[in-house]
Amino acid sequence: MFHNFAPEAGVIELSSASTSRRWLTRPMLKAMFGYPFDQIGCQMVVLRVSERNAVMIEIAERFGFTAHRIPRLRGRDEAEILFTLTDDEWRAHPVNRR
Secondary structure (H helix, E strand, O other): OEEEEEOOOOEEEEOOOOOOHHHOOHHHHHHHHHHHHHHOOOOEEEEEEEOOOHHHHHHHHHOOOEEEEEOOOOOOOOOEEEEEEEHHHHHHOHHHOO
16 A cells, blocks of 8 residues: 655655565566556655564565664654665666566
8 A cells, every 4th residue: 555645755655464475476566666666756665664573574675675773663662664665776676677
């Protein structure tokens, strides 16, 4: 799900949830990131993840996102990781080489 679109900055936020990793196929990824980067002209996608969500952290890193850890953003005892992915980083990702 995309939200918090800031057209003047070319930035949109992405949130995700799933019970299975199997939906992250090459065609799905291309469609998912084609929307912000190709259809509405974003230059960056932002993803917010709890520091405790090891699965989503691994997925974000695998797809080329850059991590920025913000202490206490989810409360006194929990940091949030803001992941960013630019259009250039996405286009350079191996999933786009086929």
